[in-house]
Amino acid sequence: MTARTSHTAPLRFGAPAAVVGALAAALTVSPAHAQPSAPAARTADLTGLSPTALSPRPHAATPTPAAAVIPASTRPTTHTVRAGDTVYAIAIRNGLRPADVLDWNGLNARSVIYPGQKLRLTPPATAQQPPKTSSPQPVTQTGGAVHTVKRGDTVYAIAKKYRSSVSAIVSANGLGRSAVIYPGQKLRIGGTASAPSTPTTGAPTTGTPSTPSPAKTHRIVAGDTLYGIAKKYGTSVSVLLRANNLSSGAIIYPGQTLRLSAPVAAAAANAQRYATLDATQKAHAAHIIRVGRELGISDRGIAIALATAMVESSMRNLDYGDRDSLGLFQQRPSQGWGTAAQILDADRSIRVFYGGPQDPNGRATRGLLDISGWQNMSFTGAAQAVQISAYPDRYGQWEQQSFRWLASL
Missing domain, CATH: 3.10.350.10 (LysM domain)
Incomplete structure (x- = not known):
């Protein structure tokens, strides 16, 4: 998608596409697709505005595949991919949300699935967590x-x-x-460990971040994706692309060796950004805060919404975007976020981003409150769980500024 060049705004974002999936089988195997019409991810800066792609989800009114929906009582726990399968079709046929199937299998919207691959149709088992104590066992x-x-x-x-x-x-x-x-x-x-630090729930604090370990390498095996590798090593897809001089359309393959993030690259990815809002942007920010207060969202949850809107649209209710992306959060009609008119209703789009029991979209999409354990995720991780962007570190770059907006507005 090429963003319109006629639109002007105080803050603008550039938009090169990025592929975060990878071939997971030999080139002779015909790949199935992760999902139809996957959004292109983009980088963001302060010189050009084109919102980043959002989470792929089917529209509530989208017809289901020809095969009948499998009842929950007889639903299998796994599915072996066949030629022509898509994550969307597999999920709908089994009465599931595509976003959940992607999450359960560590896939991104641009990941490639292939015939013979097994996909989970249930959440990964989690061990019973011990009661929280003031210090580690x-x-x-x-x-x-x-x-x-x-x-x-x-x-x-x-x-x-x-x-x-x-x-x-x-x-x-x-x-x-x-x-x-x-x-x-x-x-x-190991080392001179101390009691775990308390997660930040209010305004962010300042200080010197821990220094990441020196860059290492990862040898790709069948089934790897850039998103999965980034998550495994606590880094981001954008850092991996930069560390390996990969273009946005690069394909990774089994046997390839990737360099992981270096301390300098990681520090750059976490650099904080600041901006002064104009009257239009302030009105939208105040609206996000007002709806958050009405729904009983925590300060941190509201700050996440503010940062997401800043990354996606520069805090503007845009009537254009990548493919059919629209509005403050660049939600897509084709992916179930509502009709174009509904998405351009700023109040509705804000409530859909927050999600939860009062979500106007019901279960068609997954908002912040629908993400299990979002309160314990990192700031950028919680935003990413809703948006599923190839550049999740963009949200975290507005963390401190978002708390300042919250305090001033």
Whole structure:
């Protein structure tokens, strides 16, 4: 999609496309598609405005595939992909939301599925979490601490939480850098670990971030995607693309070696952005805050909505965007977010972004309140769970500014 050049705004975003999926089988195998009409991801800066692509979800009124919907009582737990299958068709046929099937299988909107691949049709099993305590469970053998892995954890995030380091945790648990951690697994915290830091729920604090470990490499195996690799190592797709000099349309393949994020690249990705809103932008920001207060959303949830609107539309109710993307959050009629007229109703689009029991879209789409455990996710991770962008670090770059807007408006 080429954004209109006639639109002017104080803040504008550029829009090169990015592919975050990868071939997961030999080139002789005919790939199935992850989902139809997947949105193109874009970078964002302050010189050109073209909103980023949003989460792919079917329209509530979109006809279901020819095959009858499988009753929940007889629904299989997995599906073996056949030639011509799409994640959308598989999900609808089994009475599921495509966004959930993508999430359960670690896929992104641009991921490639292929014949013979097995897809989960149920959420990954999670271990029963122990009651939260003020300090981590001690390990008497080493005098250190242990952490029970939760879904979405990365070694880097765990190291940062306990003020340890990736290398210390890898060494303490005999892990290779490419080792996979899984929910319920107990990790010993190596190094001079201390009690975990308390997650920020109010205005963000300032300070020196933990220094990521030196860049390493990852050897691609069948089934890998850039999104999955980025999530595994606690980095982002955009950092991987930059670290490996990959173009937005690059394809990764089994046997290829990728460099992971370097400290400098990671610091750049987390750089905070600030802006002064004009009257139109202030009105939209105040509207987002007002609806959030009405729905009982926390300050952090409202700040996430403000940052998302800034990234997607520069806080403007746009009547254009990538493909059929529209409005403050660049929601797409073709992906179930409502009709064009509904999406351009700013009040409705804000409520659909928040989601929850009062979502005007019902279960057709998944808003912030519909994301399990969003309160414990990182700021950018929570926004990404709704938007599914190839450049999730863009949301986190507006975290501090969003809290300032919330305080002033």
